[in-house]
Amino acid sequence: MRTKGYDTMSAVLPNERARELTDARPTVVAAEGVTRRYGSGDTAVDALRGVSLDVATGELVAVMGPSGSGKSTLMHILAGLDRPSAGDVRIAGREITSMSDKELTKLRRTHIGFVFQFFNLLPMLTAEENVTLPLRIAGRKVEEQWLETVLDQVGLGERRSHRPSELSGGQQQRVAVARALLSRPTVLFADEPTGNLDSGTSAEILELLRRAVDDYDQTTIMVTHDQKAAQIADRVLHFADGRIVEEVTNR
Amino acid sequence: MSSVALKGLAARKLRAVLTALAIVLGVALVSGSFVLTDSIEKAFHSVFSSAYANTDAVVSGKKLVDYSNSGNATVPASLLAKVRSLPDVQQADGLLSDMSGGVLLAKLYDKHGKIINGNGNPTFGVGIDPQASRFNPMTLTAGRWAAAPGEVAIDNGVASKYGFHVGDRTRVAVDAGVVPVRIVGIAKYGGLDSLGGATFTIFDTRTAQRLFRLEGRYTTIAVAAKDGVSSERLVSELRTLVPADAQVRTGAAQAKKDEKDVAGFVKFIRYFLVGFGMVALFVGGFVIFNTLSITVAQRTRELATLRTLGASRAQVLRSVVLEAVVTGLAASAVGIAAGIGLAKGLSSLFSALGLSMPEAGLPVETRTIVLPLLAGTVLTVAAGLIPAVRATRVSPVSAVRDGAAAAQGRSGKTAPIVAAVLGSLAAALLGVGFFSHAIATGPRILMLVGGFLLLFVALAAIFSRLVRPIVAAIGVPFAKLGRSSGALATFNVRRNPGRTASTAAALMIGITLVSFISLFGRSLRNADEDAWKSQVTADYVVTSQNGWDAFSSVAADRAAGRPGVEFVSHVRGDRGRVGGSNAGINGIDPATIGRAVDVKVTGQQLSQLGAGEAVVKDRFAKANHIALGDTFTFRGPDGHPTQLVAKGIFEAPKLDSLLSAIVVTNRTFDRSLPRPRDSYAFVEVAGGVSDAATTALKAAYAGDQVVKVETRDGFAKSKAEWLSQVLSIIYVLLALSVIVSLFGIVNTLALAVFERTREIGMLRAVGMSRRQARRMIRHEAMMTSLLGAALGLPVGIGLAALATQGLSSYGLSLSVPVPTLATFVGLSLVVGVIAAVLPARRAGKLDVLSALSYE
Secondary structure, three states, X not given: OOXXXXXXXXXXXXXXXXXXXXXXXXXXXXXXXXXXXEXXXXXXXEEEEEEEEEEEOOOEEEEEOOOOOOHHHXXXXXXXXXXXOEEEXXXXXXXXXXXXXXXXXXXXXXXXEEEOOOOOOOOOOOHHHHHHHHHHHHXXXXXXXXXXXXXXXXXXXXXXXXXXXXXXXXXXXXXXXXXXHHOOOOEEEEEOOOOOOOHHHHHHHHHHHHHHHHHHOOOEEEEEOOHHHHXXXXXXXXXXXXXXXXXXXXX | OHHHHHHHHHHOHHHHHHHHHHHHHHHHHHHHHHHHHHHHHHHHHHHXXXXXXXXXXXXXXXXXXXXXXXXXXXXXXXXXXXXHOOOOEEEEEEEEXXXXXXXXXXXXXXXXXXXXXXOOOOEEEEEOOHHHHHHOOEEEEEEOOOOOOOEEEEEHHHHHHHOOOOOOEEEEEEOOEEEEEEEEEEEEEOOOOOOOOOEEEEEOHHHHHHHOOOOOEEOEEEEEEOOOOOHHHHHHHHHOOOOOOEEEEEHHHHHHHHHHHHHHHHHHHHHHHHHHHHHHHHHHHHHHHHHHHHHHHHOHHHHHHHHHXXXXXXXXXXXXXXXXXXXXXXXXXXXXXXXXHHHHHHHHHHHHOOOOOOOOOOOOOHHHHHHHHHHHHHHHHHHHHHHHHHHHOOOHHHHOOOOOOOOOOOHHHHHHHHHHHHHHHHHHHHHHHHHOOOOOHHHHHHHHHHHHHHHHHHHHHHHHHHHHHHHHHHHHHHHHHHHHHHHHHHHHHHHOHHHHHHHHHHHHHHHHHHHHHHHHHHHHHHHHHHHHHHHEOOOEEEEEOOOOXXXXXXXXXXXXXXXXXXXXXXXXEEEEEEOOEEEEEEEEOHHHHHHHEOOOEEEOOHHHOOOOEEEEXXXXXXXXXXXXXXXXXXXXXXXXXXXXXXXXXXXXXXXOOOOOOEEEEHHHHHHHOOOOOEEEEEEEEOOOOOHHHHHHHHHHHHOOOOEEEEEHHHHHHHHOHHHHHHHHHHHHHHHHHHHHHXXXXXXXXXXXXXXXXXXXXXXXXXXXXXXXXXHHHHHHHHHHHHHHHHHHHHHHHHHHHHHHHHOHHHOOOOOOOHHHHHHHHHHHHHHHHHHHHHHHHHHHHOOHHHXXXXX
């Protein structure tokens, strides 16, 4: 998918491009020949038909494509929420597709952060409690200074003791971003992070995500429909019919 | 993570409360039963310990026979002089007192000439001398103690209730007949709030001996030791004096012994009530299981989010279990508090049925708190386990997927297997329990209870498969009546059969038990009534007001010699011993008995019975190896031996034989037993039963009111009446379980309305009126409760058929009263309508706009 006024480069094979980047910075997310087939027989649907990609530390990758193109499936598989029918996925050097539920839980605690389209905050917890929840689940200590930094960064200092129902959509998503950042995950997955926000608020959330990449080297993979969201990415992968059909490097 | 669970619970207060309500009632019934029975026990303790407060030693006749009408053995008055002559004895007095009820009966008449406690609470007669006041458990509040014939003191309870004052005159019915008395004193039983409706009439000893036909005898000699003499020493000195049929105990030991005699009865009531509490808890378990299952399903996204944030399965499991633990603890605590209030209600239930007992406040023992708390919490957690495991099966990917369905348990495949295994186990237990007569009652009841429980679980497991076909049938009238709302309701009930099934299962248990008890109780009552009817041929039967107390033969003779009365045939009754076991004995009048009863006798007929001869019951003869012509020794409750020759053997119905094990002539009876009294009297009138004869006889007995007269059929009916009373108690107790299942329907509907907010909003947007929305929900509730009845009734009928079949040799046969069953169906519909009130109102009030934008 190409857009006017967009600084695009000619399509290159994804793996070649990735290798170029990894020369400079280590790869933290690597997928190799990932396929995913739902159902069987006549009704089988191939959501992914052989996808390979590498994401380097500190990179912000946007995955775009129409509904049903397989972009969400890819994210689920990269994040260990779903298993591929074939292919490998490595996060921080570890193969995750054959991990047990226990190992996946551990992986999520240390390596993965999530930002969801519908925020997915727990309604009975305050903003701050929501932010620190993953660390408490993992039984890890909250670094107070880092917490302050993160809350400050997302601009929630004042509203830390509010409950989600007392916050606007944008504010809720800020809480969700802070929650994802607090454990310094190896990779942050953002699933349509602006899909449920108006354009002004969307821009703020995107800026937040970009800043996290710039300031803290937060590796981020974002699935989005939003053209503006794609603009902040270092690299944009365009999906269609379960394949990467185009890769665009922005910066 | 645990704080998430607790905060979640706090955030969903209404749901938590609805869940908790399901076990509050069961816990309340368990703890209330403890409180009530502890109170009764405490009151009895107080009665017995104050009875011997100033008594160092008690000499009393031994209890040779259980449940004798004439009481324990007595001691001769001559023994008192010997006791008094002992150097260590400070004071000794003989008295008449028996706290087991039914032995020393003294029934007062109120100011309008109506007998007090004619057929209900105990009426204790006591004989004690004014000089013996240190042994008197009562203290005077007005006047003085009775000192002469025609004088009585009464307890303050009856005095204030019936407006008696010192100086008032009334009458009292005793063994010797009805005598006029003057009230000379009013006394209070030490340390007791209430005698539970019992009355005390206190005579002086000599008068009491005459009135109770115990001339020259005492039930008890109370002894006080001189200073410095221990009770134990006194007891051992006294032991050398007393005859073989008497015993000596310290006052404290005697109190303990008396207490033990009633303890068994109180314990029975306790377990009976606690049993129904357990039923309510069991039903509550289904409700909790269902409510937690629904809430887990509704929290899929939240649980999945927790998983993506790094929560392990174990953490999810723990959080749901923790929620159950907290809910269980809180609900049980509320239940225990409610139970203390419920104890009062149970007490009124019993007194409404003429079984009022003394009570001493609302004692709360440690056990009253610990056991119900444990039972309620363990049950909640157990019911929460399957939902908790389901919660762990929620896939993290549900956090990002829209409309992700709840993780369904594997019950889809395993349910039929589980149901089959549990069902056959239940069938085996019930089969053995109902049909095998070789096992003892205890294990048998356990087997039946186990069978019932397993059966319910098995039925609940398979129930979801039956929902669609049953609703297809019962939905038709709803769709017709409710039109579109009814049709939508039918669809809603069927869309999640598992949920509907477990909601209805809770009610199914109640309906099964109610219909089983109703049908089984009915056939038992019919069989009992038939048994009585078949044994009596006389026109009329005279019994004491309550039907089982013995009564003075003077009372039955009031009709003798009246115009049209051909004869009054007395049947005496008491119990004694033959060999090592208790045996009932009746006295009959050979001249008239042949026209009064129908009993098949082998050997000498009842009408030919002579002195020292007996006709014995077939089962008794077999058990004691007595053949025709054998001589055996009968000992009365006072130990007095009589040689009897077995001249005939009669066939007794298995259920409620009119005649006891041994039948002798009244003359032999009166010679052999102390204090002979009647159990029945039969009246034959010229021309048979007629309204005029009935009126005349009733009038003849109306003066004393000690006895009542009934036609043969009426007698058989009242004899079986106690079963109806037991049934009504059971109905009330089972009603609590039905109420618990009502909460279950409320829960499911409330959660369904919440879940379908958007859908209901859409229906309203396309033109459904508030009224139609409410009707839809109401019809759902009614169909759910009908489902419960649709399964519960057949199961209840089936179980009753099994039970009556198992007891067919006792003359039981199943009758299925259609009106009664229709009542139960109506009852379940009412349950549905009530359950729907709040959820339907909520559905009707939904704001269309916000319902549609609800996320």
